[in-house]
Amino acid sequence: MKLYSLSVLYKGESKTVLLKAAYDVSSFSFFQRSSVQEFMTFTSQLIVERSGKGSRASVKEQEYLCHVYVRNDSLAGVVIADSEYPSRVAFTLLEKVLDEFSKQVDRIDWPTGSPDTIKYTGLDSHLSRYQNPREADPMTKVQAELDETKIILHNTMESIGEKLDDLVSKSEVLGIQSKAFYKTARKQNSCCAIM
Amino acid sequence: MVGAKMAAAAAAASIRERQTVALKRMLNFNVPHVKNSTGEPVWKVLIYDRFGQDIISPLLSVKELRDMGITLHLLLHSDRDPIPDVPAVYFVMPTEENIDRMCQDLRNQLYESYYLNFISAISRSKLEDIANAALAASAVTQVAKVFDQYLNFITLEDDMFVLCNQNKELVSYRAINRPDITDTEMETVMDTIVDSLFCFFVTLGAVPIIRCSRGTAAEMVAVKLDKKLRENLRDARNSLFTGDTLGAGQFSFQRPLLVLIDRNIDLATPLHHTWTYQALVHDVLDFHLNRVNLEESSGMENSPAGARPKRKNKKSYDLTPVDKFWQKHKGSPFPEVAESVQQELESYRAQEDEVKRLKSIMGLEGEDEGAISMLSDNTAKLTSAVSSLPELLEKKRLIDLHTNVATAVLEHIKARKLDVYFEYEEKIMSKTTLDKSLLDIISDPDAGTPEDKMRLFLIYYISAQQAPSEADLEQYKKALTDAGCNLNPLQYIKQWKAFAKMASAPTSYGNTTTKPMGLLSRVMNTGSQFVMEGVKNLVLKQQNLPVTRILDNLMEMKSNPETDDYRYFDPKMLRGNDSSVPRNKNPFQEAIVFVVGGGNYIEYQNLVDYIKGKQGKHILYGCSELFNATQFIKQLSQLGQK
Numbered sequence: 158m159k160l161y162s163l164s165v166l167y168k169g170e171s172k173t174v175l176l177k178a179a180y181d182v183s184s185f186s187f188f189q190r191s192s193v194q195e196f197m198t199f200t201s202q203l204i205v206e207r208s209g210k211g212s213r214a215s216v217k218e219q220e221y222l223c224h225v226y227v228r229n230d231s232l233a234g235v236v237i238a239d240s241e242y243p244s245r246v247a248f249t250l251l252e253k254v255l256d257e258f259s260k261q262v263d264r265i266d267w268p269t270g271s272p273d274t275i276k277y278t279g280l281d282s283h284l285s286r287y288q289n290p291r292e293a294d295p296m297t298k299v300q301a302e303l304d305e306t307k308i309i310l311h312n313t314m315e316s317i318g319e320k321l322d323d324l325v326s327k328s329e330v331l332g333i334q335s336k337a338f339y340k341t342a343r344k345q346n347s348c349c350a351i352m
Numbered sequence: 353m354v355g356a357k358m359a360a361a362a363a364a365a366s367i368r369e370r371q372t373v374a375l376k377r378m379l380n381f382n383v384p385h386v387k388n389s390t391g392e393p394v395w396k397v398l399i400y401d402r403f404g405q406d407i408i409s410p411l412l413s414v415k416e417l418r419d420m421g422i423t424l425h426l427l428l429h430s431d432r433d434p435i436p437d438v439p440a441v442y443f444v445m446p447t448e449e450n451i452d453r454m455c456q457d458l459r460n461q462l463y464e465s466y467y468l469n470f471i472s473a474i475s476r477s478k479l480e481d482i483a484n485a486a487l488a489a490s491a492v493t494q495v496a497k498v499f500d501q502y503l504n505f506i507t508l509e510d511d512m513f514v515l516c517n518q519n520k521e522l523v524s525y526r527a528i529n530r531p532d533i534t535d536t537e538m539e540t541v542m543d544t545i546v547d548s549l550f551c552f553f554v555t556l557g558a559v560p561i562i563r564c565s566r567g568t569a570a571e572m573v574a575v576k577l578d579k580k581l582r583e584n585l586r587d588a589r590n591s592l593f594t595g596d597t598l599g600a601g602q603f604s605f606q607r608p609l610l611v612l613i614d615r616n617i618d619l620a621t622p623l624h625h626t627w628t629y630q631a632l633v634h635d636v637l638d639f640h641l642n643r644v645n646l647e648e649s650s651g652m653e654n655s656p657a658g659a660r661p662k663r664k665n666k667k668s669y670d671l672t673p674v675d676k677f678w679q680k681h682k683g684s685p686f687p688e689v690a691e692s693v694q695q696e697l698e699s700y701r702a703q704e705d706e707v708k709r710l711k712s713i714m715g716l717e718g719e720d721e722g723a724i725s726m727l728s729d730n731t732a733k734l735t736s737a738v739s740s741l742p743e744l745l746e747k748k749r750l751i752d753l754h755t756n757v758a759t760a761v762l763e764h765i766k767a768r769k770l771d772v773y774f775e776y777e778e779k780i781m782s783k784t785t786l787d788k789s790l791l792d793i794i795s796d797p798d799a800g801t802p803e804d805k806m807r808l809f810l811i812y813y814i815s816a817q818q819a820p821s822e823a824d825l826e827q828y829k830k831a832l833t834d835a836g837c838n839l840n841p842l843q844y845i846k847q848w849k850a851f852a853k854m855a856s857a858p859t860s861y862g863n864t865t866t867k868p869m870g871l872l873s874r875v876m877n878t879g880s881q882f883v884m885e886g887v888k889n890l891v892l893k894q895q896n897l898p899v900t901r902i903l904d905n906l907m908e909m910k911s912n913p914e915t916d917d918y919r920y921f922d923p924k925m926l927r928g929n930d931s932s933v934p935r936n937k938n939p940f941q942e943a944i945v946f947v948v949g950g951g952n953y954i955e956y957q958n959l960v961d962y963i964k965g966k967q968g969k970h971i972l973y974g975c976s977e978l979f980n981a982t983q984f985i986k987q988l989s990q991l992g993q994k
């Protein structure tokens with residue numbers, strides 16, 4: 158899975174302006190790199206132009222997936238990735254970047270800005286860190302850990318299960334009805350999700 | 353002497369001739385070599401490195417070297433005994449290793465005198481190293497001459513050249529197109545290519561007008577070559593393009609056109625199965641720097657223990673300019689070649705019989721009245737028969753050679769059904785309707801090696817207007833894998849096609865001019881050695897490949913969206929900026945087509961066929977490396993690996 162570009166744009170009334178962009182075109186051959194970069198810039202601008210304010214979308218363009226987030230305040234971000242890259246992480250990245258950008262760059266500079274005039278340097282490092290979604294995104298990491306925990310928990314419950322049965326049937330405290338209820342509940346809840 | 357020079361220059365730009373002349377001059381102690389000069393040549397030793405060897409061997413035979421006085425020729429990095437009374441001519445690349453060895457030779461006082469020739473220009477610092485070594489060895493007076501020869505390219509035909517052979521991996525298609533290349537590495541690759549091209553134009557004695565496409569490796573070569581030519585022209589003291597080197601006068605009245613083309617505009621042609629003799633030999637046999645290596649199986653050996661398995665003899669043949677059969681038929685469709693060998697054999701047998709008859713008549717001398725009266729008549733006949741014996745022997749040699757080579761080629765055609773592949777691919781490339789399903793051919797266990805099938809599929813994929821659907825593609829991939837193919841080349845071609853679609857207008861294989869090249873007259877009879885049963889008699893249509901089409905546009909100054917925005921460079925113009933507007937509006941008489949990223953004989957033949965009909969026009973074809981489909985697929989496979 159791969160990220161190719163990350164850009165911040167401003168969706169103006171009449172046109173969309175590119176504010177800052179970072180690219181990773183290292184997987185393309187030497188003479189393709191500048192064309193690919195141009196293509197991505199162009200595509201990013203086009204997509205933002207065609208998206209409404211306050212929207213998120215994922216657009217498939219040939220081999221690439223372009224994820225776009227346009228905020229209500231007209232600040233927009235586009236991530237171009239391959240089709241394997243998880244879209245949830247892409248949107249998390251966009252959210253984060255736009256948040257950071259709006260804190261570092263005055264709103265007043267947005268409508269007339271360009272990559273040369275805008276002073277924001279975080280894009281390159283974000284792009285390179287997010288090449289590996291698991292490392293970069295804590296949520297993904299937790300989710301992955303949870304997945305593992307879930308498995309552990311499940312196994313543990315199952316191994317406990319028999320003992321519980323024994324315990325329940327042997328219990329003299331729980332009434333017969335409770336025991337019956339427990340057995341029925343167990344049957345119905347055979348795939349209980351532990352959350 | 354001037355007359356000979358004029359004649360040589362007037363003969364149309366044969367790069368082979370020019371490079372040969374330059375080599376002979378070098379071997380003659382850097383004094384122009386004049387044929388038919390009286391007296392023995394001075395005996396000398398020739399020392400070369402592998403680069404030098406590759407340059408000399410297609411141009412000069414061992415006999416020709418001996419005629420120039422070379423009694424001994426040795427590799428630089430070999431153990432060499434001193435021969436103190438003989439001059440030595442060196443012909444090597446100015447690398448550190450080579451310089452060190454040369455200095456060592458000087459210190460060891462190996463030869464009487466030293467003529468040091470560098471294939472491409474030597475740097476000042478390395479020159480000083482040699483000077484110092486000579487000084488230290490008290491051998492300064494023995495270093496007679498030091499020359500930059502500017503011969504860093506290999507000529508294979510009158511009108512075809514390649515850049516190099518030894519270090520071709522450095523400038524291969526893969527080297528130029530792999531993703532993990534740094535800026536400095538790319539600079540080195542480009543500089544290597546430009547150095548050879550510069551040498552080429554110095555040898556040719558002309559400063560070309562340069563055209564190239566934008567955004568490709570070809571453009572980078574164009575920019576650098578323009579700069580290098582420009583700098584050299586402005587350097588009044590050392591300019592290589594004035595006076596002597598131009599030969600008698602300018603290179604015709606007009607300057608030639610150099611078209612720099614990037615391999616990536618056409619990846620189908622290098623994969624194409626072919627039908628003409630030279631291209632076939634290159635495709636299916638081991639053919640390299642004009643030498644073909646055959647493995648022949650000899651018969652079964654009987655020993656007391658029982659029959660031994662067939663032993664394979666290796667035979668090598670040089671396919672040279674003096675091989676009249678080769679020169680006539682190297683571009684001919686294969687069935688025509690087979691037919692012609694048969695005809696040559698019949699004509700040879702008739703002549704051989706004639707000589708035998710005359711010999712036997714002479715044996716009857718004195719016994720037969722009729723024989724005696726025929727004597728004077730026969731003397732004349734016998735004299736002519738005797739004098740034509742060397743010719744006959746040569747004819748026999750060529751017949752044997754081409755019988756063996758053509759037979760080897762035919763075996764491949766029959767075993768792999770190459771005629772089927774050729775025909776089908778031609779249809780794909782010219783967008784004619786296909787009569788058979790592609791899937792059928794791929795799944796057919798009797799037709800072709802896995803590589804043949806991969807070639808066919810790649811050509812289909814490359815030429816398709818619309819990429820096949822996911823489902824169809826999976827089907828093809830499965831069929832290919834079942835047939836034993838490795839899918840890495842496809843992976844690369846997919847990426848290439850996605851990029852090509854994104855970045856530029858599609859190129860088509862067009863069938864702009866389709867004229868049949870004449871039907872082949874006879875079906876092979878069974879008396880012929882070449883039983884072409886089951887092999888189709890295919891007609892070759894004249895159809896311009898992309899490279900030819902681009903050349904045609906630029907040479908004839910035709911307007912075409914494909915070439916209109918090509919860059920234009922004229923190193924002779926004072927202003928450094930290029931413009932896309934050509935200043936010269938007249939069609940060109942001479943052109944050099946150079947493919948950056950590799951080329952092959954199919955393209956070469958297509959250009960030769962194109963220019964044949966045009967009076968007074970000449971084309972030279974060159975490429976950074978020469979590969980056949982097997983070698984090219986290997987590179988694609990490496991590029992497609994994840």
